């Protein structure tokens with residue numbers, strides 16, 4: 678078998694992985710998620726920094742790649758089947774590396790920038806599109822390609838490379854991404870602050886004042902009564918209701 682034929686078999690294996698990458702992601706990762714891959718992928722979307730453990734990936738990948746090699750050795754012969762399996766395995770490893778790098782490292786070139794925008798659009802905007810990670814080929818073929826605009830990244834999912842030391846988006850990424858921040862808890866209400874600042878002797882009286890400025894300590898009916906009458910008011914009011 679010529680070196681050219683072997684190289685062709687390796688390239689076919691790499692292309693076959695790209696197709697598998699697309700279908701595994703689309704079908705098992707998003708459409709029919711009741712499977713181990715779907716469970717891990719759901720977790721990856723829910724907690725973007727999460728990746729399935731390497732041993733789980735190896736347990737799944739080795740039999741699939743080995744199975745292809747064994748099955749194809751019958752029609753293609755052992756050398757071509759081995760070359761195909763090599764291409765398949767190499768592209769799978771490349772996919773894993775590139776996907777993780779997309780989450781953990783800033784892009785260094787146009788391909789890296791494209792890949793991140795393509796993938797994070799899938800993560801944060803349109804999970805039913807852009808299933809290919811290393812390539813858009815099969816998104817084009819199957820009509821699931823969606824071109825990203827400015828990508829809104831929830832603050833808690835923000836990739837570390839996207840932010841500077843102050844938690845702000847780095848200038849070089851500002852044209853591609855924006856951070857969506859959670860609303861901060863409301864600051865203490867003015868009435869509560871006034872109570873804290875007031876002299877101790879007047880705080881009990883103020884504590885009956887609601888934030889709207891109306892007295893809220895006693896129901897209106899009992900406020901109209903004197904102190905002694907208030908003692909029995911609940912029972913009397915209760916008998917009315």
Ligand SMILES: [Zn+2]
Pocket residue numbers: 721776780796800
């Ligand atoms: Zn991802």
Ligand SMILES: [Zn+2]
Pocket residue numbers: 702706707718722799804
């Ligand atoms: Zn996904």
